[in-house]
Amino acid sequence: MARFYITTPIYYVKDAPHVGHAYTTVNADALARWHRLVGDEVLFLTGTDEHGLKVARAAEEQGLTPLEWTNGMAPRFQDAWAALDISNDDFIRTTEERHRKAVQAMLGKIHDNGFIYAAPYEGFYCVGCERYYAEDELLDGGLCPDHGKPVELMSEENYFFRLSAFQDRLIDWYEQQPEAVLPASKRNEALSFIKGGLHDISITRTSISWGIEVPWDPKHVFYVWYDALINYLTAIGYGSDDPAEQQRFADWWPAVHHLIGKEIIRFHCVWWPAMCMAAGLEPPAHIQVHGWLLLGGAKMSNSSVDRITPSDLIDEYGVDPIRYHLLRDTPLGTDGEFSAEGIVARYNSDLANNLGNLLSRVATVVGSKCDGIGPAPETTSRLAGVATEVLAEASAAWNAGQPQQALEATWRLVRETNAELETVEPWKADPGPQVDAVLGSALEVLRIVAILIVPAMPGTAREIWRRIGLEGLPEDQRLPDSARWGGYPAGRPVEKAPPLFPRRKVQA
Ligand code: MSP
Numbered sequence: 001m002a003r004f005y006i007t008t009p010i011y012y013v014k015d016a017p018h019v020g021h022a023y024t025t026v027n028a029d030a031l032a033r034w035h036r037l038v039g040d041e042v043l044f045l046t047g048t049d050e051h052g053l054k055v056a057r058a059a060e061e062q063g064l065t066p067l068e069w070t071n072g073m074a075p076r077f078q079d080a081w082a083a084l085d086i087s088n089d090d091f092i093r094t095t096e097e098r099h100r101k102a103v104q105a106m107l108g109k110i111h112d113n114g115f116i117y118a119a120p121y122e123g124f125y126c127v128g129c130e131r132y133y134a135e136d137e138l139l140d141g142g143l144c145p146d147h148g149k150p151v152e153l154m155s156e157e158n159y160f161f162r163l164s165a166f167q168d169r170l171i172d173w174y175e176q177q178p179e180a181v182l183p184a185s186k187r188n189e190a191l192s193f194i195k196g197g198l199h200d201i202s203i204t205r206t207s208i209s210w211g212i213e214v215p216w217d218p219k220h221v222f223y224v225w226y227d228a229l230i231n232y233l234t235a236i237g238y239g240s241d242d243p244a245e246q247q248r249f250a251d252w253w254p255a256v257h258h259l260i261g262k263e264i265i266r267f268h269c270v271w272w273p274a275m276c277m278a279a280g281l282e283p284p285a286h287i288q289v290h291g292w293l294l295l296g297g298a299k300m301s302n303s304s305v306d307r308i309t310p311s312d313l314i315d316e317y318g319v320d321p322i323r324y325h326l327l328r329d330t331p332l333g334t335d336g337e338f339s340a341e342g343i344v345a346r347y348n349s350d351l352a353n354n355l356g357n358l359l360s361r362v363a364t365v366v367g368s369k370c371d372g373i374g375p376a377p378e379t380t381s382r383l384a385g386v387a388t389e390v391l392a393e394a395s396a397a398w399n400a401g402q403p404q405q406a407l408e409a410t411w412r413l414v415r416e417t418n419a420e421l422e423t424v425e426p427w428k429a430d431p432g433p434q435v436d437a438v439l440g441s442a443l444e445v446l447r448i449v450a451i452l453i454v455p456a457m458p459g460t461a462r463e464i465w466r467r468i469g470l471e472g473l474p475e476d477q478r479l480p481d482s483a484r485w486g487g488y489p490a491g492r493p494v495e496k497a498p499p500l501f502p503r504r505k506v507q508a
Contacts, residue, residue: 013073047092053225105239375436376490377444
């Protein structure tokens with residue numbers, strides 16, 4: 001059995017989650033669910049990034065202490081993920097004691113290894129990004145290139161990480177592990193940044209106190225990004241004195257799969273592997289970079305004028321249609337424009353007209369021609385071959401971290417089954433073996449599709465499973481065996497029920 005450890009970035013608790021955060025989380029969830037389906041041991045981690053100036057200021061604006069603020073915000077992320085049917089195994093908050101220990105252990109180790117030194121620092125800081133920018137990185141007028149807002153000149157005595165010492169080792173690592181950072185365009189971007197020359201970076205602050213104390217000099221706290229990256233180690237037991245936790249760490253690291261947005265490539269693809277090297281650890285095995293959901297061409301964010309929350313969308317469209325849209329319409333790796341029209345178009349074409357329609361017509365005709373009892377699938381059905389091909393294609397796509405392709409492949413089976421029904425027209429024929437054969441095969445397709453859509457639409461998968469009279473749960477089936485043609489048992493009641501996905505119009 002393989003292990004699959006998948007992580008999302010931990011989100012800032014400056015504000016409640018928005019759809020951009022949901023995009024990453026739903027994709028990570030689908031990949032986690034896929035790996036459970038094929039029998040892997042899965043650890044799916046998400047959480048909240050609670051230190052730093054941005055959060056401290058958000059709290060101050062509300063007249064709260066930072067901890068009061070983060071204690072109020074973290075549950076909003078947990079609730080949003082529960083509402084989206086996210087199956088994370090752990091939720092980490094960087095204000096937890098386990099994390100403080102891990103951060104101090106890792107950075108203490110890097111310090112002991114001689115890669116951290118003290119020096120004065122002055123630079124341009126963007127609070128939105130929680131990072132310093134070099135002057136030549138700023139837009140005209142001294143604005144942050146990401147936020148377009150003025151940066152602040154800050155100066156302080158602090159500790160530096162000797163990133164420059166890792167340039168050659170990072171280049172070697174990129175060359176030896178050409179698939180560690182994907183897609184290749186993002187790998188090349190990180191690699192050329194490294195080849196351009198690395199400067200040491202400031203990793204502590206004395207100007208704020210909201211952070212994790214530097215163990216060897218408690219006037220300082222670690223800079224939020226250094227604290228945050230280490231969450232990936234905390235959750236698997238790094239820095240714990242408990243031997244069982246130490247074993248857990250040895251079991252899970254470095255075979256991790258970090259899913260991140262493209263704006264945090266440098267942190268994850270340059271700093272983070274270097275930090276691991278400096279602490280005597282292997283760098284992370286996989287970093288998958290995705291693009292942005294855009295609103296009117298700009299990155300969706302907390303400050304988008306039309307801030308859209310996951311719960312707004314769930315209320316309007318339902319959980320699974322939103323999950324499906326996020327997975328199906330913006331392939332991991334490219335940007336995608338977010339719009340109500342896009343959601344509705346996808347909903348109508350794939351869910352209402354295809355999957356929902358297949359389920360409804362099969363249930364109706366089984367009702368009228370087979371007394372509501374599902375017949376056995378036909379062994380020689382053409383659809384059996386399509387199902388085998390689709391399983392292979394969808395599996396390859398899920399394994400490559402491409403939900404969009406996996407779903408596209410899966411829908412081919414749905415479409416071809418609808419086409420088969422339209423050719424045979426069992427609703428016009430007299431009851432008998434030909435009608436039974438085509439309906440049994442369509443039920444078998446629905447059974448296989450219910451399993452294949454577990455990663456994307458777990459609730460819908462269960463509902464289809466139940467309506468076609470199957471016992472147990474689709475997520476408890478194991479692939480590939482459970483998708484072998486012929487698994488649908490004849491003789492089960494098939495339920496005629498209202499459409500799963502009634503057609504929709506775009507709301508104004
Ligand atoms: N706290 C840091 C990450 C630390 S990880 C050690 C951070 N937080 S964040 O709240 O700004 O979230 C950033 C992540 O949210 C992005 O990398 C991406 O995964 C997701 N997204 C935020 N907006 C997004 C879009 N508009 N589109 C797609 N993903 C988006 O950075």
